[in-house]
Amino acid sequence: xTAENAQKISVENRLRQYxxxxxxxxxxxxxxxxxxAIFGLALFLVMLAVVSTADIYYNYxxxxxxxxxxxxxxxxxxxxxxxxxxxxxxxxxxxRVIYGGRISMFVGLATICVSxxxxxxxxxxxxxxGGKVDNILMRIMDVFLAIPNILMAITLVxxxxxxxxxxxxxxGLAGTPKMSRIVRSSxxxxxxxxxxxxxxxxxxxxMRIIFRHILxxxxxxxxxxxxxxVARSVITVSSLSFIGLGISEPxxxxxxxxxxxxSQLRYHPYLAISPGIAIVMVVVSxxxxxxxxxxxxxxxxxx
Amino acid sequence: xxxxxxxxxxMLVPVVLGVALFIFAxxxxxxxxxxxxxxxxxxxxxxxxxxxxxxxxxDPLLVRYARYIWNALHGDFGVSYRxxxxxxxxxxxxLPYTFVLAVVSTIIAVTIxxxxxxFSAVKQYSLSDNFALGCALLLTSMPTFWLAxxxxxxxxxxxxxxxxxxxxxxxxxxxxxIATASSSTASLLRMTRSTMLEVIRQxxxxxxxxxxxxxxxxxxxxxxxxxxxxxxTLIGVNFGVALGGTIVIEQVFAIxxxxxxxxxxxxxxxxxxxxxxxxFTAVIASLINLLVDILYAYIDPRLRAKFTVAKRRKVSA
Numbered sequence: 001x002t003a004e005n006a007q008k009i010s011v012e013n014r015l016r017q018y019x020x021x022x023x024x025x026x027x028x029x030x031x032x033x034x035x036x037a038i039f040g041l042a043l044f045l046v047m048l049a050v051v052s053t054a055d056i057y058y059n060y061x062x063x064x065x066x067x068x069x070x071x072x073x074x075x076x077x078x079x080x081x082x083x084x085x086x087x088x089x090x091x092x093x094x095x096r097v098i099y100g101g102r103i104s105m106f107v108g109l110a111t112i113c114v115s116x117x118x119x120x121x122x123x124x125x126x127x128x129x130g131g132k133v134d135n136i137l138m139r140i141m142d143v144f145l146a147i148p149n150i151l152m153a154i155t156l157v158x159x160x161x162x163x164x165x166x167x168x169x170x171x172g173l174a175g176t177p178k179m180s181r182i183v184r185s186s187x188x189x190x191x192x193x194x195x196x197x198x199x200x201x202x203x204x205x206x207m208r209i210i211f212r213h214i215l216x217x218x219x220x221x222x223x224x225x226x227x228x229x230v231a232r233s234v235i236t237v238s239s240l241s242f243i244g245l246g247i248s249e250p251x252x253x254x255x256x257x258x259x260x261x262x263s264q265l266r267y268h269p270y271l272a273i274s275p276g277i278a279i280v281m282v283v284v285s286x287x288x289x290x291x292x293x294x295x296x297x298x299x300x301x302x303x
Numbered sequence: 304x305x306x307x308x309x310x311x312x313x314m315l316v317p318v319v320l321g322v323a324l325f326i327f328a329x330x331x332x333x334x335x336x337x338x339x340x341x342x343x344x345x346x347x348x349x350x351x352x353x354x355x356x357x358x359x360x361x362d363p364l365l366v367r368y369a370r371y372i373w374n375a376l377h378g379d380f381g382v383s384y385r386x387x388x389x390x391x392x393x394x395x396x397x398l399p400y401t402f403v404l405a406v407v408s409t410i411i412a413v414t415i416x417x418x419x420x421x422f423s424a425v426k427q428y429s430l431s432d433n434f435a436l437g438c439a440l441l442l443t444s445m446p447t448f449w450l451a452x453x454x455x456x457x458x459x460x461x462x463x464x465x466x467x468x469x470x471x472x473x474x475x476x477x478x479x480x481i482a483t484a485s486s487s488t489a490s491l492l493r494m495t496r497s498t499m500l501e502v503i504r505q506x507x508x509x510x511x512x513x514x515x516x517x518x519x520x521x522x523x524x525x526x527x528x529x530x531x532x533x534x535x536t537l538i539g540v541n542f543g544v545a546l547g548g549t550i551v552i553e554q555v556f557a558i559x560x561x562x563x564x565x566x567x568x569x570x571x572x573x574x575x576x577x578x579x580x581x582x583f584t585a586v587i588a589s590l591i592n593l594l595v596d597i598l599y600a601y602i603d604p605r606l607r608a609k610f611t612v613a614k615r616r617k618v619s620a
Contacts, residue, residue, distance in 0.1 A: 143321030148547035158569040159329040276449040283444035
C-alpha cells in the first residue's frame with residue numbers, strides 16, 4: 001500500500017516536473033535573462049507597491065485634497081515634508097502624484113480587463129467558428145478600427161458621462177477591436193493543431209475547447225498586446241483628463257494635475273514636471289516589460 | 304489598378320456608414336434634451352413638444368439615422384444647437400488647422416523615423432543604435448501633451464524662440480507639429496528597425512552581397528524596399544493617431560482646430576457638432592489609410608501582380 005502510494009507520488013512528481021516545462025515557464029526563464037525587461041517589471045511592481053500602500057504614510061483627505069492656502073506654491077525642497085513642493089492650493093505634490101498613480105494604474109489594469117475579456121470573446125468566437133461568423137464579427141471590428149482610439153474613447157465618454165467607471169468602460173471598449181483582431185489571429189494559429197482535433201474528437205464542448213485548450217496556448221501575443229495596452233491606457237486617461245473629459249479636480253489624477261499646471265507653467269514650472277515624469281516611468285516600465293515578453297515569446301524576433 | 308482603387312473605395316462605404324451609425328447611436332444615449340438646449344429652460348411643454356416634432360426627434364433611431372445620412376450626402380450636417388449655424392460651415396473653417404498639423408507631423412515622423420530606423424538596424428547594438436532606441440522609448444512613453452508643455456517651457460518661456468500659443472504664423476505650428484510627431488516618429492523608428500533586421504537576415508540579401516553589390520545598394524534597394532510594407536501601413540495608421548493626437552495638442556497651444564471644436568461641443572452637449580466632427584475625422588483617417596494602401600500597391604510589384612493575376616483568373620473562368 002505504501003509502496004503503491006510512493007509510486008503514485010513519484011509519478012505525480014514526474015508529471016509535475018513535466019508540467020513545469022510549460023510554455024509559461026519557458027517564457028519566464030527567457031524573460032529572466034532580459035535585464036531591461038526585469039528592470040521594467042521591477043519598476044512597475046515597486047510603483048504598484050508604493051501607490052497601493054499610500055494610505056500608510058499619507059492621509060488622502062488631509063494631504064491630497066484639503067487646501068492649505070498658507071502653503072501655496074512652495075517649490076521642491078523649500079519646505080520640510082514637501083519634497084516635490086506644493087501646488088496652487090498648498091497641497092503636497094508628492095502625495096497627489098502617488099494618489100494619482102493609484103487612479104492611473106487602476107484604470108490601466110481595469111481597462112485591459114474589459115478589452116481583454118470582450119476581445120477574447122469576439123476574437124476567439126470569430127476564429128473558432130470561422131466563415132460567416134468570422135466575416136460578420138471582423139467587418140464590425142473594421143468599422144470600429146476606422147475610428148482612432150482616443151476619438152473612440154472621447155465619443156464613449158461623451159455619451160456615458162465622465163465617471164471613473166465610465167472612463168474604464170469607454171477605454172476598454174475602445175481597445176476591444178484591436179484586441180479581438182490579435183486574439184483572432186493568435187487563435188487561428190492554434191486551431192489547426194492536433195490536440196485541438198483530439199479534444200474535438202473526444203466530444204469536448206466548444207466553449208471548453210476555446211477557454212481551456214485554445215486561449216491558454218494563444219496567450220503569448222495577447223499578453224504582449226495587453227502590457228502595451230495598459231501602458232497606452234495610462235497615457236489615454238491622462239490625455240482625457242487633460243482636455244477635461246476624464247477625472248477632474250480635486251481628485252488627484254496626473255492628466256488633471258498637468259491641466260492645472262498648464263496655467264502656472266511660466267512661474268511654477270515644477271508643477272508640470274513631476275506628474276509627467278510619473279507617467280513616463282509607468283509607461284516606460286510597461287513598454288520594457290512588453291518588449292521583453294515579445295522577445296521571450298518569439299526569440300527568433302530578437303535576432 | 305483603377306479597379307483596385309474602385310474596389311477599395313467601395314469597401315470604404317460600409318465602413319463610413321457603420322462609423323456614422325455607431326456615432327449616431329452612441330450620441331443618442333447622451334443625456335439632455337436638444338429642445339431644452341435650443342429653447343433654454345424657460346419654455347413651455349408645448350413649445351418643447353413642437354420643436355421635437357419639427358426636429359423629428361420622435362422618430363425611431365434608424366429613421367433619424369437614414370435621414371441624417373441622406374441630408375449629409377446633400378452637404379447638410381445639421382445645425383449646431385449652441386450657435387444655430389450650420390455645422391458644416393464651422394467644421395470647414397477649422398478643419399485646415401487640424402489637417403495641416405496632422406500632415407506636417409506625419410511628414411516629420413517619416414523623414415526622421417524612417418532613416419534613423421534603417422541606420423539603427425544596420426548598426427545594430429552600436430552606441431548610436433542604443434541611443435536612438437532609448438530616445439524612441441522615451442518619446443513613445445511620453446504623453447504628447449506633456450512633451451508639448453515641456454517644449455513650451457523650454458522654447459517659448461525660457462529661450463523665447465517660438466510662440467507658445469495662437470495661430471498667427473508658421474512659427475506657431477513648429478512646436479505643435481513636433482509634439483504631435485513625437486510618438487509616431489518613435490513608433491516608426493522601432494517598426495523600421497525591427498522589420499529591417501528581419502529582412503537583412505534573408506537569403507536574398509546574402510545573395511546580393513555575394514554578387515558584390517555595394518552596401519548602400521543592398522540596404523536601400525534590396526532590404527528597405529522589402530521592409531517597407533509594414534512601415535508604410537504604420538504611416539497610414541499613425542496619421543489617424545496624429546489626427547486624434549492633435550485634439551489634445553490643440554488644447555495646449557490654443558489652436559482653433561477641429562479638436563477644440565469637438566471638445567467644446569462635447570462639453571456643451573452640442574450633439575450635431577459632435578457627430579459631424581467625429582465623422583469627418585474618422586472619414587479622413589480612413590481615406591488617408593486608403594491612399595497609403597493604394598500608393599503602396601502602386602510601388603510594390605508583388606501586390607500589383609497579385610491583383611492582375613486575380614483578374615486574369617476571372618477572365619479564364
